Amino acid sequence: MSAQEDTGFSTRQVHVGASVAPASPRATPIYLTAGFTFSDLDESAAHFATGSGFGYTRTGNPTVQAVEERLASLEGGDQAILVSSGQAAVTVALLGLLDAGDHIVVSEHIYEGTRGLLLDNFSRLGVEVTFVDTDDLAAWRAAITPRTKALFAETLSNARNDVLDVAAVAAIGSERGVPLVVDSTFTTPYLLRPIEHGAAIVVHSASKFLAGQGAVLGGVIVDDGRFDAAASGHLFPHLVQIDRLGGASYAEKHGRRARGQYLRESVAPRFGPSPSPLNAFLIGQGVETLSLRVERQSANALAVARWLESRPEVERVDYVGLPSHPHHELGRRYLTRGSGSVFTVTLRGGLEAARHLVQSVRLVTHMTHLGDVRSLVLHPQSTSHSARTVAERERAGVFPGTIRLSIGIEDVDDIIADLAQALEGLASLALDDELADALDEREVVVL
Known part of the structure; x- marks a missing residue:
């Protein structure tokens, strides 16, 4: 007789069967749970201090992590952050770079939802946008100001099908320490991996080709892991300055991974566009083909x-x-x-x-x-x-x-x-x- 069999009906309906036998499934398991148990107080303290293990699905989930690792590998990046939609991916990526009053240079030929985000929502934060034609390299360079914190474009424009010269635009940004953020939804990492050509961050609407079946929403941000504090620290003080409690900066703690870790630890979980583990599973299944x-x-x-x-x-x-x-x-x-x-x-x-x-x-x-x-x-x-x-x-x-x-x-x-x-x-x-x-x-x- 188990220890729970002498408890009341309501107690047993909640607790019996909660412990599952260990197994090694071939398919990625779906950890459809809001939170995770801790073995003792020290384990929970370590999780909150260092982020080790899993505590709450908004900040990390094994199913989500498995898909993130796969996408980071396919994209040739350092790490991936899975979120609830492609629009959330763009928003989180840019919020990790921009402060109130900053400036961003953007290809004129982008998804209308992103255009609206910049013109209607980010404008309320004092963020200015300069739109340029995708293939006008002189315009990209001329548009950069001391307040410019990012360049943003899509690999293939909607609707003219123009191709972004990723290497050329990324090089223009690098001259001033400004990262290029690329929406690669149309091309996927199978056709084009922008990080290999100098892009700093790649975003996708995972609802599209990555999932493939049109059943679920999701988005992903892939960081290159090449943040250079010496070249770009002056543009991103939130990555190189001590935190509000006097602790080490992201750059001190994570080195060249600082930007990606900031997106993972500070932006995505706090704004909260968490992906469902079930959606993550279905995206992962789609990526397999x-x-x-x-x-x-x-x-x-x-x-x-x-x-x-x-x-x-x-x-x-x-x-x-x-x-x-x-x-x-x-x-x-x-x-x-x-x-x-x-x-x-x-x-x-x-x-x-x-x-x-x-x-x-x-x-x-x-x-x-x-x-x-x-x-x-x-x-x-x-x-x-x-x-x-x-x-x-x-x-x-x-x-x-x-x-x-x-x-x-x-x-x-x-x-x-x-x-x-x-x-x-x-x-x-x-x-x-x-x-x-x-x-x-x-x-x-x-x-």
């Missing part, structure tokens, strides 16, 4: 982009994998394994042509997401870029007839057939003269 999916998606996307470029209904295809893209050669330098699966297509016929295609596809799913195993479509002008002016949208490559595609892992012939039947229906619409002329002059390819 990342290379297979992204390789297939990139190959499918290139085939679809080539086919679309030949269609009379299409005005332009902005996919860096095509020789027609202005950044094609830069893409070949950085994206040796493929050009990714997300790109935009601008249709002749404007808004009504885009509306028809979005509402006519059967296999391709109309939704706000990307990086899924399923092919997806969205109309940027009326959704992701709706808060921008016409001029801002056009600079981003978004026009009334522009649609964004995220190509999945389906059989490519089926994806093309679905787009073909949607495009063929445009002939029956009363659209603009340019589309009508194009349909008259060129033979429509039917698969």
Whole structure:
């Protein structure tokens, strides 16, 4: 008889079975628990003093840690911090660098949620933003001021598919000790590892390609572990000065890992975007097939982009994998394994042509997401870029007839057939003269 069997019903329903037999599971276990028990007072004191072990899932969890280690290794970084969403990853990364009144230089072609974070939320903290064109290296250099604490860009721009010259922009920041933060969601560590080219911090929306299945949200921050207190300490006093209790600074305690440890210990747990261990598990499961999916998606996307470029209904295809893209050669330098699966297509016929295609596809799913195993479509002008002016949208490559595609892992012939039947229906619409002329002059390819 166990010691608990002589206790009351309510006590037993809580405590019996709480101790599980030791085992060695092949899959990552899901530690779905808010907190962890301590063996004695000394163990709990050591945890709060040094962070050793696990005490509370907001500050650390074995399932989350396993996924963090995997992502840090794949990204070529020192450490990864998993958080609850891609937006949380961007926020935590930047909050670890910026003080009130600071300045950040940002590519003009970024996700609208990040743009809103900078213009609407960080502006309330006195943070100033200077936007520059992704490929204008002179503009990046000219925009840096003594108050600049970070450069921020995406590896592939949404929606024009411009490629960030990571090494060049990182070098410009390094001249002044300013780190480059890169959102690499579109490229994943399988296609591009920005840290190898000089980026200091990489963020991802893990909800996209890393998870792959479109079921869970998550984000990750990967730090390079190369913080140089001598070169950058004057920009980041919170990393090199003694703490408020008079203790050693982060730089003294952690050396070149100081920035990553600050994000892990001081920013992420205090602002609280903690990932669910279940979500972490599903992201980790997705990462196990990342290379297979992204390789297939990139190959499918290139085939679809080539086919679309030949269609009379299409005005332009902005996919860096095509020789027609202005950044094609830069893409070949950085994206040796493929050009990714997300790109935009601008249709002749404007808004009504885009509306028809979005509402006519059967296999391709109309939704706000990307990086899924399923092919997806969205109309940027009326959704992701709706808060921008016409001029801002056009600079981003978004026009009334522009649609964004995220190509999945389906059989490519089926994806093309679905787009073909949607495009063929445009002939029956009363659209603009340019589309009508194009349909008259060129033979429509039917698969």
